């Protein structure tokens with residue numbers, strides 16, 4: 142989540158993330174979460190933000206159904222001066238996890254096999270929906286893997302922390318069906334929007350920075366060949382100028398294929 146919490150401390154991070162997790166618990170069947178620990182704390186301690194995230198999800202009734210490591214490929218992880226002075230290990234990886242409602246919650250009478258995740262039996266293996274959605278080739282290539290070796294996206298003029306497309310795309314493939322709604326509350330340059338579009342899902346995205354919203358809309362327009370329209374006014378993208386300091390902007394992407 143950028144550099145703000147490196148300047149304002151971990152409380153700012155909690156203030157941002159906790160309400161998002163609370164809302165995910167109210168509305169999402171499954172929440173996929175990606176984060177690296179915060180090492181640049183100005184002290185000998187780190188802030189284990191994935192561990193904090195797990196605690197916050199559990200506090201609102203969601204438990205992890207899987208955890209993984211994204212081992213970042215394609216970067217030169219030589220020993221930099223920061224690591225020489227701090228002795229903190231080089232951050233060659235980030236954590237990934239998926240959370241679902243804790244078992245025993247009121248399901249409104251829905252049988253477990255119809256829910257996104259429900260306990261079937263300890264050895265249910267391939268019966269789970271998130272396993273059955275993958276092809277055998279996908280399961281072999283990455284579906285069973287605890288470590289995903291995926292290239293990083295080089296820092297670029299569009300966004301300093303763009304994620305590789307494969308990460309949201311794999312999560313979307315596992316945990317949703319055609320036309321489902323995917324939410325990214327920290328959308329950045331819109332990688333999840335692109336992944337959802339490629340997989341035939343609809344995407345709702347929220348981003349604080351108007352500039353990154355523009356980048357995301359431009360990426361979506363380039364990919365689809367379509368023209369984005371501002372909900373409410375009906376203005377075409379580009380017709381309405383944006384200004385720094387506007388409140389968080391959200392948008393809905395994707396064609397509604399139900400007609």
Ligand SMILES: C[S@@+](CC[C@H](N)C(=O)[O-])C[C@H]1O[C@@H](n2cnc3c(N)ncnc32)[C@H](O)[C@@H]1O
Nearest residue numbers: 142302303304327328329330331332348349350
């Ligand atoms: C790590 S980046 C996400 C990158 C994104 N996955 C991509 O591939 O482009 C996190 C984003 O969250 C945004 N952000 C931070 N606080 C926010 C908030 N309170 N509401 C909405 N977006 C926020 C930042 O502006 C930043 O673009």
